[in-house]
Amino acid sequence: MKLLDVANLNAWYGPNQVLFDLNFQLNVGGITTILGANGAGKTTTLRAVCQAVQTTGSITFLDKRIDGKATEDIVRAGIAHVPDGRGTFTALTVEENLKLGAYTRKDRHEVQADLERMYSRFPRLKERFRQQAGTLSGGEQQMLAISRALMLRPRLLLLDEPSFGLAPLIVKEIFEIMRQINEEDQVSMLLVEQNASLALNLADHAYLLETGKVVLSGPSADIKADESIRRVYLGY
Amino acid sequence: MSAISKKIILAIAVLAAILLPFVLEDFRVFQLNLVLIYAIAILGLNILTGYGGQISLGHGAFFAVGAYTSAILISQVGMSTYLTIPIAAVVCLVMGVLMGFPALRLAGHYLALATFALAIATPQLLKYKGIEHWTGGVQGIILDKPTPPFGFTLFGNELSEDRWLYLVILAIALGLFWLAHNLLSGRVGRAIVAIRDQPTAAAALGINLTFVKTATFGLSAAYTGIAGALSALAVAYIAPDSFPAFLSISLLVGVVVGGLGSISGAIFGALFIQFVPNVADEISKSAPWAVYGGMLLALAYVAPDGVMGILKKIKNRRQAQ
Amino acid sequence: MDSFLLQVTAGLANGGIYAAVGLALVMIHQATHHINFAQGEMATFSTFIAWAMIQAGVPYWIAFVVTMVVSFVAGLLIQRIFLKPVEKAPILTNVIVFVGLLVIFNAFAGWIFEHTIKSFPSPFPVEGMFLPTYFSGHQIGSISVTLVVLLSVFCFFRFTPLGLAMRAAAFNPESARLVGIRVSWMLALGWGMAALIGAVAGMMIAPIVFLDPNMMAGILLYGFAAALLGGIDNPWGAVVGGVILGVLENILGAYVIGSDLKLTMALVLIVTILIFRPYGLFGKPIFSRV
Numbered sequence: 007m008k009l010l011d012v013a014n015l016n017a018w019y020g021p022n023q024v025l026f027d028l029n030f031q032l033n034v035g036g037i038t039t040i041l042g043a044n045g046a047g048k049t050t051t052l053r054a055v056c057q058a059v060q061t062t063g064s065i066t067f068l069d070k071r072i073d074g075k076a077t078e079d080i081v082r083a084g085i086a087h088v089p090d091g092r093g094t095f096t097a098l099t100v101e102e103n104l105k106l107g108a109y110t111r112k113d114r115h116e117v118q119a120d121l122e123r124m125y126s127r128f129p130r131l132k133e134r135f136r137q138q139a140g141t142l143s144g145g146e147q148q149m150l151a152i153s154r155a156l157m158l159r160p161r162l163l164l165l166d167e168p169s170f171g172l173a174p175l176i177v178k179e180i181f182e183i184m185r186q187i188n189e190e191d192q193v194s195m196l197l198v199e200q201n202a203s204l205a206l207n208l209a210d211h212a213y214l215l216e217t218g219k220v221v222l223s224g225p226s227a228d229i230k231a232d233e234s235i236r237r238v239y240l241g242y
Numbered sequence: 243m244s245a246i247s248k249k250i251i252l253a254i255a256v257l258a259a260i261l262l263p264f265v266l267e268d269f270r271v272f273q274l275n276l277v278l279i280y281a282i283a284i285l286g287l288n289i290l291t292g293y294g295g296q297i298s299l300g301h302g303a304f305f306a307v308g309a310y311t312s313a314i315l316i317s318q319v320g321m322s323t324y325l326t327i328p329i330a331a332v333v334c335l336v337m338g339v340l341m342g343f344p345a346l347r348l349a350g351h352y353l354a355l356a357t358f359a360l361a362i363a364t365p366q367l368l369k370y371k372g373i374e375h376w377t378g379g380v381q382g383i384i385l386d387k388p389t390p391p392f393g394f395t396l397f398g399n400e401l402s403e404d405r406w407l408y409l410v411i412l413a414i415a416l417g418l419f420w421l422a423h424n425l426l427s428g429r430v431g432r433a434i435v436a437i438r439d440q441p442t443a444a445a446a447l448g449i450n451l452t453f454v455k456t457a458t459f460g461l462s463a464a465y466t467g468i469a470g471a472l473s474a475l476a477v478a479y480i481a482p483d484s485f486p487a488f489l490s491i492s493l494l495v496g497v498v499v500g501g502l503g504s505i506s507g508a509i510f511g512a513l514f515i516q517f518v519p520n521v522a523d524e525i526s527k528s529a530p531w532a533v534y535g536g537m538l539l540a541l542a543y544v545a546p547d548g549v550m551g552i553l554k555k556i557k558n559r560r561q562a563q
Numbered sequence: 564m565d566s567f568l569l570q571v572t573a574g575l576a577n578g579g580i581y582a583a584v585g586l587a588l589v590m591i592h593q594a595t596h597h598i599n600f601a602q603g604e605m606a607t608f609s610t611f612i613a614w615a616m617i618q619a620g621v622p623y624w625i626a627f628v629v630t631m632v633v634s635f636v637a638g639l640l641i642q643r644i645f646l647k648p649v650e651k652a653p654i655l656t657n658v659i660v661f662v663g664l665l666v667i668f669n670a671f672a673g674w675i676f677e678h679t680i681k682s683f684p685s686p687f688p689v690e691g692m693f694l695p696t697y698f699s700g701h702q703i704g705s706i707s708v709t710l711v712v713l714l715s716v717f718c719f720f721r722f723t724p725l726g727l728a729m730r731a732a733a734f735n736p737e738s739a740r741l742v743g744i745r746v747s748w749m750l751a752l753g754w755g756m757a758a759l760i761g762a763v764a765g766m767m768i769a770p771i772v773f774l775d776p777n778m779m780a781g782i783l784l785y786g787f788a789a790a791l792l793g794g795i796d797n798p799w800g801a802v803v804g805g806v807i808l809g810v811l812e813n814i815l816g817a818y819v820i821g822s823d824l825k826l827t828m829a830l831v832l833i834v835t836i837l838i839f840r841p842y843g844l845f846g847k848p849i850f851s852r853v
Contacts, residue, residue: 297654299658351597351598352795352837358784363784528674531670535670536663538662546649
C-alpha cells in the first residue's frame with residue numbers, strides 16, 4: 007500500500023491554474039523531496055494535499071481518498087503540515103503551540119509523554135517553554151513548528167522549505183533531526199526545498215517541478231550522481 | 243455604444259427629468275425631491291467610502307449641520323434662501339476637513355466606530371439647551387418653502403413650490419454629479435483610489451496623503467451638507483429628531499445599494515432608502531423594519547456590489563457572448 | 564465628599580456593565596476581526612425574553628440561566644446562518660449584515676414586546692450587602708455578577724483546551740486548521756459567548772434604566788468606547804476601559820457637563836483617545852510589512 011498516491015492533480019488559485027496533471031507516489035517510511043525553482047508549484051502541491059487550494063484529481067492517503075475533504079479532517083487522518091513561514095502562533099507560548107499540535111488527540115497521558123520527548127529532543131524549546139513563540143529565533147521557530155507537527159503523531163509530515171532564512175549551521179542541525187525523526191519514529195516525509203543538495207542528501211526519492219508539471223523523477227541517489235541533470239536543472 | 247449616442251441618451255434623460263414633475267402630483271414631486279437630496283448625500287458618502295475607502299457611519303451629522311446652517315441663517319439672520327446653500331457647503335467642508343485629521347490615524351473599524359459614535363450623539367447634541375436659542379431646541383425650526391420666482395403651467399400642472407424646488411435641486415444635483423464625475427475620473431480620483439489601495443506606494447509616488455485624505459473628507463462632507471441644506475428647504479421643518487443615527491446608517495445602505503465607487507449608482511441608493519421603508523410597511527404593518535432588515539441581508543448576500551454591480555455583470559455577460 | 568464617592572460607586576457599577584458589553588465586542592473582534600454593531604439589540608432582545616419568562620411566573624434565576632443558554636445558542640446560530648456566507652467578503656458587506664441584524668432585532672423587539680417602557684426586577688436586596696452607604700444591593704450584585712462572568716471567560720480562555728483553540732483560531736486561522744481546529748465552529752462559539760455576555764449585561768442594566776427596545780443603544784456606544792479605550796483586541800483592556808468610562812461618565816455628568824450630554828461625552832472621549840492612542844491604552848499596533 008502506498009502512503010500517498012496523487013493522480014491527475016490540477017490546482018487553481020482562483021482562475022489561475024498552477025498545477026497541471028501531477029502524478030506522484032510516496033512509499034511508507036520514506037522521505038521524498040519536491041524540487042524546483044520559485045513559482046514551480048512546490049508549495050501549491052503541499053497545499054493541495056491538505057486541500058487548502060481548489061483541486062481536481064485524486065489524492066489517496068493510506069487507501070482512503072482525501073481530496074474534497076476539509077483540511078481539519080485531513081489532519082485527523084494523520085497528515086501534519088509545516089507550512090512555509092513556519093505558521094507558529096506567535097502570540098501564544100511555546101508550550102501552548104505544542105499543546106495545540108495535539109489538539110485532535112484524545113490520549114491525554116501520551117500527549118504529556120510526547121511533550122516531554124519534544125523537550126528532550128529540543129532542549130532549547132524546553133528552556134523557553136513559557137516564552138511567546140514570536141520572540142524565538144528563526145531556527146528555534148522552525149524547531150517549534152516541526153515539534154508542533156510531530157505532536158500529532160502523524161504518519162506523514164509535509165515540510166515546506168524548512169531551510170528558508172536560516173543560517174547553514176542551524177539548517178544542518180534541523181536536517182539531521184529530520185533524519186532522526188524519520189528513522190526513529192517512522193514518520194514519512196514529503197519535503198519541499200529550494201536547496202537541492204541538502205534535500206537530495208536527505209531524501210531517498212525526488213520529483214522536479216517546472217511550472218506546475220513534473221519534468222524529472224527518480225531515486226535521489228541517481229539524480230545526485232547525474233552531473234548533467236544537476237547542472238541543467240538544479241544549478242550545481 | 244459610441245460617445246455621441248451616450249450624450250444623446252443623457253440629454254434625453256435630463257429633459258425627461260425636467261418635465262417629470264409636471265406629470266406628477268405635488269406629493270410625488272416632494273418625494274422625488276427627497277430622492278434627489280439623498281442621491282447627493284449618498285454621492286458625498288460614496289466619495290469618501292467608495293473611492294476613498296474610509297468607512298463613515300456618521301454622515302448624518304454633516305447632513306444635520308448643513309440643514310441647521312441653512313435654517314438658522316434663513317430664520318435668524320434673514321439671509322436669502324439660495325445663498326445659504328453654498329454657505330452650508332463651506333461650513334461642512336471645513337468641518338469635514340477638520341474631521342479628516344483624526345481620521346488619518348484610524349482605519350477600518352476604528353473609523354466606523356468613531357463616526358457611529360458621532361451619529362448616535364448628533365440628536366443629543368442638537369437638543370443641547372446651551373445652543374437652544376439658535377437651534378430651537380427640541381421643537382426645531384419651521385421654515386417657509388421658497389416661492390417660485392415666476393408662474394407657469396405645463397401639462398395641466400402649475401409651477402408649485404415643490405415643483406420649483408425640484409428644478410432647483412435637479413440643477414444643483416446635475417452640477418454636483420458632473421463635478422464629481424470630472425474630479426474622480428481624473429488625477430484626483432486616481433490619487434484617492436491609489437491611497438485607498440496602496441497608501442505606502444502612493445506616498446512613495448509623491449502623493450500628499452494628508453492633503454488628499456482630508457480634502458476627500460471635506461469634499462464628501464460638503465456634498466452631504468448641501469443635501470442637508472436642501473432638505474431643510476424641501477421639508478420646511480427641521481428638528482433634532484430628524485437626524486437620528488439611523489439616517490447615517492441609511493446613507494451607508496444607499497451607498498452599498500447603488501454600488502461602491504459608482505456615481506450613477508447614487509440614484510438607485512436614494513430610491514432604495516426613500517421608498518423601500520414604504521414598501522416594507524405595505525408588506526408588514528407591524529414590523530416594517532424587520533422587512534427592511536431582511537432586505538439588507540438579502541442585499542449583502544445576493545448583490546454586495548449593489549445595483550451597478552449587477553448591471554455590470556449583465557453587461558459583461560452580454561459582451562462575453 | 565460623600566456624594567462624590569456615591570458617584571464613583573455608581574460609576575463602578577455601570578462600568579462593570581460597559582465592561583461586559585465591551586468584552587463581548589472584543590471577543591467577536593478577536594475571533595472575526597469584525598465589530599458586531601448588532602450587539603446591543605441582541606442583548607436587549609435577550610433581556611425581553613427574560614422579562615417574558617419572569618412575567619409568566621418563572622423564578623428569576625431560572626429565567627436568568629435559561630436566557631443565557633438561549634442567547635448562547637442564538638448567537639451561535641446567527642454566526643452559522645448569517646455570517647458564514649460573508650466570512651470572506653469585504654468589510655462593508657459585513658457591516659451591512661450587522662446593520663440588517665440590528666434593525667431586525669430592534670423591529671422584532673418592538674413588535675413582540677411593544678414600545679411601552681417596562682420595569683425589570685433586580686434579584687438583589689435593596690440594601691447593599693457591603694458598604695451599604697455607598698452601594699445599593701443591585702450595584703453590589705451587578706458588580707459581582709459581572710466579575711463572575713469576566714473571571715469565567717478569562718479562565719476559559721487561559722486554562723481550557725477549547726479556549727486555547729479559540730484563541731489560536733482567532734490569531735491564525737490558517738495554522739489553526741493545520742492542527743485540526745474547526746475554525747468555523749470556533750467563530751460560532753465566539754458569537755455564542757458574546758451573545759451570552761451581552762444578555763447578562765442587559766439583565767443587569769435593565770433594572771436601572773428600564774426596559775424598552777432602545778435600551779441598549781447608548782450602552783452599546785459606551786461598550787464600544789470601553790473596547791476601544793482598552794485596545795480593541797485586549798479583553799482586559801475592555802474591562803479596565805469600561806470601569807474608567809463608568810466612573811468618568813458619572814463624575815463628569817454630575818460635576819462638569821450635566822447629564823444631557825452624556826452621549827456626546829462618550830463621543831468626545833472616543834475621538835480623543837483615538838487621536839492620541841489609536842490602539843487604545845493597552846493595545847499594540849500591528850505592523851504589516853509592505
